[in-house]
Amino acid sequence: MGIKILTEFIDLPDLNRFEVYRKHGGYEAVEKVLKNDTPDHVLAEVKISNLRGRGGAGFPTGLKWSFIDKSTDKARYLICNADESEPGTFKDRYLMERNPHLLIEGMILASFALGVQQSFIYIRGELFYVLNILEKAISEAYAKGFLGKNILGSGFNLDLYCHPGAGAYICGEETALIESLEGKRGNPRMKPPFPAVSGLYGCPTVVNNVETLASVPWIVKNGGEAYSKIGIGRSTGTKLISACGHLKRPGVYEIELGLPVEEFIYGEEYCQGIRNGNKLKAVVAGGSSVPILPANLILKTAKGEPRLMSYESLQEGGFETGTMLGSGGFIVMDETTCIVKNLWNFTRFYHHESCGQCSPCREGTGWMEKILHRIESGQGKMSDIDLLADVAKNIEGNTICPLGDASAWPVRSTVRHFRTEFEKHLIEKRCPYIK
Amino acid sequence: MESSNTKEIKFSEESLEMVKGLIRRYPEGRQKSALIPVLHIAQAEFDGWLSPAVMDYVASLLDIQPIEVYEVATFYTMFNLTPVGNCVIEVCRTGPCWLNGSDDIIEHLEKKLNIKAGQTTADGMFTLKTVECLAACGNAPVMQVGVKYHEHLTTSKVDQLLDTFRAEGMISHTNPYT
Numbered sequence: 001m002g003i004k005i006l007t008e009f010i011d012l013p014d015l016n017r018f019e020v021y022r023k024h025g026g027y028e029a030v031e032k033v034l035k036n037d038t039p040d041h042v043l044a045e046v047k048i049s050n051l052r053g054r055g056g057a058g059f060p061t062g063l064k065w066s067f068i069d070k071s072t073d074k075a076r077y078l079i080c081n082a083d084e085s086e087p088g089t090f091k092d093r094y095l096m097e098r099n100p101h102l103l104i105e106g107m108i109l110a111s112f113a114l115g116v117q118q119s120f121i122y123i124r125g126e127l128f129y130v131l132n133i134l135e136k137a138i139s140e141a142y143a144k145g146f147l148g149k150n151i152l153g154s155g156f157n158l159d160l161y162c163h164p165g166a167g168a169y170i171c172g173e174e175t176a177l178i179e180s181l182e183g184k185r186g187n188p189r190m191k192p193p194f195p196a197v198s199g200l201y202g203c204p205t206v207v208n209n210v211e212t213l214a215s216v217p218w219i220v221k222n223g224g225e226a227y228s229k230i231g232i233g234r235s236t237g238t239k240l241i242s243a244c245g246h247l248k249r250p251g252v253y254e255i256e257l258g259l260p261v262e263e264f265i266y267g268e269e270y271c272q273g274i275r276n277g278n279k280l281k282a283v284v285a286g287g288s289s290v291p292i293l294p295a296n297l298i299l300k301t302a303k304g305e306p307r308l309m310s311y312e313s314l315q316e317g318g319f320e321t322g323t324m325l326g327s328g329g330f331i332v333m334d335e336t337t338c339i340v341k342n343l344w345n346f347t348r349f350y351h352h353e354s355c356g357q358c359s360p361c362r363e364g365t366g367w368m369e370k371i372l373h374r375i376e377s378g379q380g381k382m383s384d385i386d387l388l389a390d391v392a393k394n395i396e397g398n399t400i401c402p403l404g405d406a407s408a409w410p411v412r413s414t415v416r417h418f419r420t421e422f423e424k425h426l427i428e429k430r431c432p433y434i435k
Numbered sequence: 436m437e438s439s440n441t442k443e444i445k446f447s448e449e450s451l452e453m454v455k456g457l458i459r460r461y462p463e464g465r466q467k468s469a470l471i472p473v474l475h476i477a478q479a480e481f482d483g484w485l486s487p488a489v490m491d492y493v494a495s496l497l498d499i500q501p502i503e504v505y506e507v508a509t510f511y512t513m514f515n516l517t518p519v520g521n522c523v524i525e526v527c528r529t530g531p532c533w534l535n536g537s538d539d540i541i542e543h544l545e546k547k548l549n550i551k552a553g554q555t556t557a558d559g560m561f562t563l564k565t566v567e568c569l570a571a572c573g574n575a576p577v578m579q580v581g582v583k584y585h586e587h588l589t590t591s592k593v594d595q596l597l598d599t600f601r602a603e604g605m606i607s608h609t610n611p612y613t
Contacts, residue, residue, distance in 0.1 A: 075462070087530045087568040118462075125475065125513045126569055128582045128611035135612075161460045164611075166471050166511030169567065183467035183503070185510040201465060244531040244572035251573045288530055288568075329572070331531055345533050349567055355510075 002256035003230055005218045005238045006211065010098045016133055018140035021101040027146055029220040030108050034154040042113035046216065048224030050236040055081055055172070055209030056287060056327040058311050067196035068114055069204040077205040078111050078119035079181065080213055083165055083172040085124055086287035087349060088329025091240035092210035094252045096123075096130050099214070100137035104160065106213035108146060109220050111158050114206055118159045122177050125166040134162050169353035173401045174207040175199075176355065187355050188401035211240055232258030235310035239325070245332035248272040261285075261307040262299050265332065278334035282418075285314055286326020288346050289406030291413030292339075293323050319413065338433035339421050343414045344372035350407035361404040364395040368411055375422060378429040385422045389415045444492045450476055453612060454496060466497050470507055473497065474514060475611050483523060483608030484515035512566065520555040520562040522605040525579045528565045531572035540576050541565060543590045547597060560601065581607035 014020045021027070033042055047062030068076060080103065084092040096103055103121070111119050123131050138160055141147045149157045163181055165171045171180045175189035178200050199205020215237060219227045228236045235257040241264065244250045249272045255264065265280065266273045274280050283298040284290060301307055302321040307314065314325045333342065351365035371388045374380045392411040395404045415422065424432050446454060454473050461468040473493055474485060481489045490504040497504075508514045515523070524544065528537050541563075545551055548561050555562040571577040574586035578593075585596060599605070 084570045085568055088572050090570045090572050093570045124570070125471070125511070126566075126579060128475075129584075131611075132582075132613050163460075163468075164472055164475060166475065167513035167566070168511050180471065181468060182465070183470035183497075183499075183507065185506055201462065242573060244575060245534045284530075331534070331572070333534060337534065342530065342534070345528075345530050349529050352567055 002254075002259070003238065004254050005227075005230075006095060006099075006102065006214055006240060007252075007254040010095075015098055016100050016137060018101060018137070018144060021099070022144075025221070026101050027105055027144075029217040030105055030146060031152060033109060033112060033220055034152045034156060039113045039115060042109055042220060045219055045224035046113065049215075049219045049227035050224075050234060051212065051215055051219060051227065052235075052311065053209055054211035054215070054239065054328070056086065056289070056324075058325065061208065061212055064196070064208070065110070065114055065206060067194065068206055069197045070115070072204065074203040075118065075201075076114055076116045077200045077203055078107060078114055078116040079174075079177065079200065079205060079207045080107055080119070080121040080210055081172060081174065081177060081207050082121050082123040082127075082130075082210050083177060084127075084210070084327075085169040085172050086289065086327045086329050087346070088244055088284060088331040089242050089287050089327040090244070091242040091252050091328055093127060093130060094242070095210055095214055095240065096127075097133055100134045101141065102214045102217060103134070103210055104137055104141050104147070106216040107160060108141075108151070108158060109216045110206070110208065110213055111160075112156055116206075117157050119161075120181060120200075121160070121162045122171070122181055123162055123164055124171070125164040128164060131162045131164055138162070168355075169349075170355045170401070170403055173403065176401065177207060178205065185355070187357050188403075190400055230256055232308065232310050233312055235312060235325075239309070239328050241309065241328045241330050243271050243330040243332065245330075246275045246278065246334035246337070247332050248275050255309055257308075257310045258313075259309045261309055264309055264330075265299075271332070274332070274334050276334075278336060280332065281335045281337055282333045282339060284323075284329070284331040284333075284410070286324045287329035288331070288349065289402075289409060290324040290326040291319055291322070291409050292343075292417065293321075293413070294417045297321050297417070298323075319409070320416070323413070336433070338376070338431055339414060339418045340372065340376050340425055341431065341433070343410060344369065344376050346410050347372050347407065350403065354403060354407070355401075358399040358401075358404060360395045360398040361407065364391050364404070365407045367391050368407070375425050376431055378425065378431065380426050382423070382426050384426070385415060385419065444481065444488050446476070446480060446496075450480055450610065453610075458497070467499050467503065470497060470499070470504065471511070474504070474508060478514060479608045479610045483519045483521075484517060518555070519608075520559050521607070522560060522580060522600050523562045523564060523607045525564045525566045525569075526552075527567070527569045527571070527575070527577045527579075529568040531568070532575040532577055535575035537576040539590065540578070540588050540593060543593055547594070561597075580605070581609060582611050582613075 171186040176186040195205040392408040396408040
């Protein structure tokens with residue numbers, strides 16, 4: 001097993017209790033920083049670590065923090081994005097449920113670095129039971145002097161609250177999340193201005209994913225350089241991969257970035273291969289939004305090199321033959337899967353979740369859903385395949401937020417790699433997978 | 436419609452205290468931020484759905500316009516805008532759950548309850564809803580009842596759960612803050 005930064009103690013019973021977390025080195029990073037370090041020092045360590053946003057975009061965290069507008073007297077906010085809703089992704093839920101104090105500690109450190117005195121955890125409303133676990137941990141942290149006024153006598157103040165959503169995938173987009181936290185519909189905002197300049201209540205705001213913030217205590221304790229040596233190339237550190245679909249052993253795995261995809265799918269320590277002795281057909285490697293790859297291209301790049309679990313290796317070949325690490329939502333499909341029906345299902349999801357602001361997304365996702373439904377149910381025409389790809393192409397890049405792209409990429413990649421399956425549906429006028 | 440509209444719309448003392456506490460979490464003048472949390476409590480307290488009268492009451496508590504509440508209540512799928520049964524069953528239908536047989540689970544529930552997804556049983560006991568990804572894909576198929584997740588579903592597990600809900604007189608809309 002590789003190094004564990006986030007999950008070393010995750011199987012300990014009662015890790016969600018303050019004393020248990022504390023006994024295993026918890027809050028030592030906060031003690032160290034508040035006694036000896038400056039906010040700039042924490043920022044520098046995170047920059048050196050090359051930690052990248054774990055929500056899906058992979059943007060360097062230190063750089064994001066450095067954009068926060070310090071030229072104003074306005075309050076600054078840190079928001080943890082715990083709106084985990086990307087199909088195939090269930091890593092943040094696991095982390096928060098088992099180890100809530102790790103996230104709280106990461107948020108204290110990030111708030112200190114950013115000069116933030118009030119921060120929020122925006123958590124999807126369906127996960128209210130996790131919100132209650134977090135709130136219990138937060139009240140323990142207040143009681144022990146790690147939150148509130150004058151933390152550990154340092155003069156640093158921080159309030160931390162949880163805020164539930166109420167069922168809207170779009171609120172994982174950071175400006176929609178901010179709107180939602182202000183008590184509004186989750187409509188993404190036009191950018192610029194970016195949240196670092198004008199975010200919550202028009203104030204400078206940083207939004208980071210759960211896993212990103214939970215990585216900060218280790219970086220502060222062990223140094224950014226130590227973190228940067230884990231992983232491969234510009235993909236430093238570890239990543240939580242939530243594996244699901246037709247696997248023998250689905251679940252959340254913390255992997256060192258750079259692990260070969262083949263080892264992750266088939267290795268004894270990981271997913272142990274495909275269920276029922278079936279063959280691997282396709283993988284969506286980073287949550288439903290990233291391009292789907294057929295078995296040959298997920299295991300090896302088009303150049304024939306082993307594909308690795310890293311930002312760069314999964315992108316190798318661009319959208320023609322590659323994909324993205326995304327959120328780490330790793331969805332595996334075996335040979336029994338109808339890839340057209342799978343795409344119809346995904347597209348229905350995006351249509352359901354489109355906020356409706358931009359017509360290419362609002363209308364386009366609905367058109368794609370209709371076309372796919374007709375192909376899957378044997379009512380389609382051969383020209384529907386190109387029509388589908390054309391609609392997707394016209395959504396991509398033409399919307400305020402990335403939901404449009406997220407709906408288009410699965411469509412374009414499925415048509416690219418599995419065109420013959422669409423044709424089979426159209427020729428046979430039925431789904432060949434329905435016995 | 437009966438239920439919420441026939442009784443006085445007013446939070447219990449306990450809920451009212453909770454609402455005041457939630458409003459205090461946000462900066463002064465930003466009480467609208469408490470809207471979603473307060474709507475969750477309102478839905479739990481007023482029979483599992485948000486009637487116009489309940490939404491107006493929430494608007495008055497937060498000192499905002501009723502339209503601001505309607506806008507939000509209609510946007511988020513967890514808010515029910517029509518009456519529901521005592522026990523709302525929400526089954527995930529998205530990709531990874533579908534790969535693991537959520538269609539069969541939904542079909543089974545429709546048969547057992549003799550309703551379609553989106554409907555409520557004649558006795559008012561169950562409402563069946565399909566929902567999008569619940570972030571529990573590794574334990575698919577999955578359904579949610581109240582705050583609780585039920586995972587690794589099979590048709591026999593669903594039967595057992597239904598029996599239990601019936602026997603216990605399950606009410607899924609309880610205050611989610613515990």
